[in-house]
Amino acid sequence: MEIVAFLSGCMIWIPITIMVVSLVHWLIAGEVDLISGLSGIWFCIWLGFIALRPPDPVYSPLVLIVAIATCVAYPFVRQGMIQREHRKIEITELERAYDSLAQRRDNPIAIFRIACQLYTLGFPGHALKIAESALTRMPVAxxxxxxxxxxxWQSMRIDPVQFQALPCPDCGTANDPGLIFCHQCQKPYLLNRLRGGFFRGTNGKKVLAGWGALVTLCLILPLTSSLPPAAAIAAIVISFGLAAAALIAAFRPLVTT
Ligand SMILES: [Zn+2]
Incomplete structure (x- = not known):
């Protein structure tokens, strides 16, 4: 056990270095704020020292496993963050298309642009109906x-669910596909739905917070071995429940429908 602890204490610095370099990268790219980024870096280095001088030898391999798991999970989280960034750009494009309607509300070219953005952002049914109405004023030639x-788009099999009316986030009125503005309050209900989904979503800070909670719980688990079996099982179940809740909160998918 001592040898395993010693080797883990040495090897831990490989994943820790990867994690710290990634966090510095996030900080430079402005994907995470200064306090969260520095806390994350401090937490990584602290993990390294736990593995090096563990309160109990079991902690060294445990911290190593946690650090390696983090490095394995990282590319997937990163991919998710990049997709979010793309989505943010698409939503900004949609906002611009709505802005260009300010001068003339029935401008078919601007309406068609809105339809294209809505299609990309996951509203194919509503996008198709809006585009079809715009095309009646756009000659084929x-x-x-x-x-x-x-x-x-018409040749694709769009799920009938996509053609259901959607409630406006402002007034709650259901709007049939084909409408750009809510027929009750005249607000851009599709854009507002997407904005709501975006701002409730994940960012670098939340990812770090979720990860920190998970790692802390992994380190708490070995302490349960000194508890009576029933209490240990309860503690493990509660720990996993809390970790799952933290992860669901951090990685909750965008609300698009
Ligand atoms: Zn409304």
């Missing part, structure tokens, strides 16, 4: 590409 795009 001039807007060949637009007509082809909509033909392509």
């Amino acid at each position: 001039t807007f060949r590409n637009e007509h082809m795009k909509v033909k392509n």
Whole structure:
């Protein structure tokens, strides 16, 4: 056990270095605020010292496993964060398209742009109905590409669920596909739904917080071995429940429908 602890205490610095470098990268890229980033770095280094001078030899391999698991999970979390960033750009594009309607509310080209963004952002049914209505005022001779795009959408099998009315987040009125503004309060209900989903979502700070909670729980678990079996099982179940809750809160998918 002593040898395992010693080796783990040495090897831990490989994943710790990867984690610290990644966090520095996040900080430079502005994906995480200074306090969260520095806390994360401090936490990683502290983990390294726990593995090096563990309060109990079992902690060294445990911390090593936790650190390696973090490095394995990292690319997936990163991918999720990049997808979010793309989505943020798509939502900004949708906002611009809505802004260009300010001058003329029935501008078919701006309406078509809104439909394209809605299609990308996961509202294919509503996008198709909006695009079809815009196309009635866009002659095929001039807007060949637009007509082809909509033909392509029509040939896809769009889930009938996508054609259901969606409630406006502001007034609660259900709006049938084809409407750009809520027919009750005139607000851009689809855009507001997407914005709501975005701002409730994940960011670097939440990912770090979720990870910190999970790691702390992993380190608490060995302490349960000194408890009576029933209490230990209860403590383990509660710990996993809390960790799962922290992760669900941090990684909750975007609300799009
Ligand atoms: Zn409304």
